[in-house]
Amino acid sequence: MYGTVARMRVKAGAEEHFMGLMRQYAQLKINGYLGTFVYRMDSDPREVWLAVVFASREAYDANAESPDQDARFRDMMADLEGEPEWHDGEVMGDARLAPM
Secondary structure, eight states: OEEEEEEEEBOTTOHHHHHHHHHHHHTSOOTTEEEEEEEEOSSOTTEEEEEEEESSHHHHHHHHTSHHHHHHHHHHHTTBSSOOEEEEEEOOOOTTTSOO
8 A cells, every 4th residue: 555644734714625625535436545534633723634545656656647636636725825745655554454
């Protein structure tokens, strides 16, 4: 599995729209897409961390390079104060299923 963790700051008043986009994106049939988690920080409710997982790096890269994903990213950026801080990498395990 492969994915990204992104730190971002949502514009004031844009949280509902942002989360609507996240729910919308999660319903799409994207090859290799496994899921997304959105975390809101206790210390700053407008700071969110997004964790997205794909079945493989190839599926992740194919999505990242697609024009459809670029359009979704531009929609998401309208709700953010600036560019997300991206952290891509291999998912080493899923603690729900097996020891890491």
